[in-house]
Amino acid sequence: MDEENKKFELAGKTFHEGDPISIDGTTGNIYDGIIPTVDAQIAGDFDRIMNWADKYRTLKVRTNADTPADAKKARELGAEGIGLCRTEHMFFEESRIAAFREMICSDTVEEREAALEKILPMQQADFEALYEALEGNPVTIRFLDPPLHEFVPTEEDDIKKLADAQGKSVEDIKNIIASLHEFNPMMGHRGCRLAVTYPEIAKMQTRAVIRAAINVQKAHADWNVVPEIMIPLVGEVKELKYVKDVVVAAADEEIKAAGVELKYEVGTMIEIPRAALTADEIAKEAEFFCFGTNDLTQMTFGFSRDDAGKFLGAYYDKKIFENDPFAKLDQIGVGKLMEMAVKMGKSVRPDMHLGICGEHGGDPTSVEFCHKIGLSYVSCSPFRVPIARLAAAQAAINEKK
Ligand code: PEP
Numbered sequence: 001m002d003e004e005n006k007k008f009e010l011a012g013k014t015f016h017e018g019d020p021i022s023i024d025g026t027t028g029n030i031y032d033g034i035i036p037t038v039d040a041q042i043a044g045d046f047d048r049i050m051n052w053a054d055k056y057r058t059l060k061v062r063t064n065a066d067t068p069a070d071a072k073k074a075r076e077l078g079a080e081g082i083g084l085c086r087t088e089h090m091f092f093e094e095s096r097i098a099a100f101r102e103m104i105c106s107d108t109v110e111e112r113e114a115a116l117e118k119i120l121p122m123q124q125a126d127f128e129a130l131y132e133a134l135e136g137n138p139v140t141i142r143f144l145d146p147p148l149h150e151f152v153p154t155e156e157d158d159i160k161k162l163a164d165a166q167g168k169s170v171e172d173i174k175n176i177i178a179s180l181h182e183f184n185p186m187m188g189h190r191g192c193r194l195a196v197t198y199p200e201i202a203k204m205q206t207r208a209v210i211r212a213a214i215n216v217q218k219a220h221a222d223w224n225v226v227p228e229i230m231i232p233l234v235g236e237v238k239e240l241k242y243v244k245d246v247v248v249a250a251a252d253e254e255i256k257a258a259g260v261e262l263k264y265e266v267g268t269m270i271e272i273p274r275a276a277l278t279a280d281e282i283a284k285e286a287e288f289f290c291f292g293t294n295d296l297t298q299m300t301f302g303f304s305r306d307d308a309g310k311f312l313g314a315y316y317d318k319k320i321f322e323n324d325p326f327a328k329l330d331q332i333g334v335g336k337l338m339e340m341a342v343k344m345g346k347s348v349r350p351d352m353h354l355g356i357c358g359e360h361g362g363d364p365t366s367v368e369f370c371h372k373i374g375l376s377y378v379s380c381s382p383f384r385v386p387i388a389r390l391a392a393a394q395a396a397i398n399e400k401k
């Protein structure tokens, strides 16, 4: 690999920047040129096995999807709902990031609200498309979660554009960006803390969800659209209550203004150990729980999911760990917290639905564990849906043995 001259040699041929190659994602083999591919689909014997699996499993399988295209693919692969829509992912596109940045770089509530007004129709349209793709099946929409500095511009040109759009100086914008810096962003100003500091964000997202649900319900009288609003990174019931109050007020106002009846649920992710430890308290406010085992793993072990790759190799070599705990659920530690939270949650709200939407939701042994502790569903990325369906069936069959 000659990085400097942007070329590499393989099997006697020199490839230059821009030359097409194909990579087999399973074997890692590299092929010259573009190999034609077909979309993954369930048919023939595969379909037969999947149907058998569905006959036996009791655990539902949802998907993590943020776009209608992903949601449709997951439906084709058998997903029975969306367990996690990460709303921040809807703003990565060039055409949308500008309004999002204006929201972040606002100095006053009024400025922020003006930017949020621009964002609202985009979110509403996205949610409508998701509800349409899911055809009346459940859709859990998670409110804004990541630290805001992840979205701010870094290029001079973009900073200038943002300054002009907001009538601010480049220096003002740079100061705001600098003020967003955090030493440990994963444990910083993110998750429901954003909604506590800026309730207007949660208000806008609620409006978008409820308006979308009302429209889609109107268009499909035979569907039962019940929005599930999920508040991330809760560790204390009072913060959940604060955000839930904001959500309920905005939702009820929308429903009343539309003159319709609409049921909706407000739940939370269980992804901070304190939320699991106080799940009985949290369940007084949360109508459902969904385990965010990516964060729950990171916070239970106390190491960052983004940095663990640097030292996990040594842990495998020294036989301290057998697996990556971010891929395969640590049933002994993280699992214990989940099991406790399920019991405590159900003791307060016996009919609450419980799911998992961390990466573990598509890992077979983790799926089996979720079945054992009594979760209602696992949620995983679209292409892992079939494996989750199969693992859920195997768990149900193993239990009967
Ligand atoms: C999680 O923490 O498990 C989760 C699903 O949320 P995110 O990965 O977006 O933090």
Ligand code: MG
Residues within 6 Å of the ligand: 232, 271, 292, 294, 295
């Ligand atoms: Mg998380």
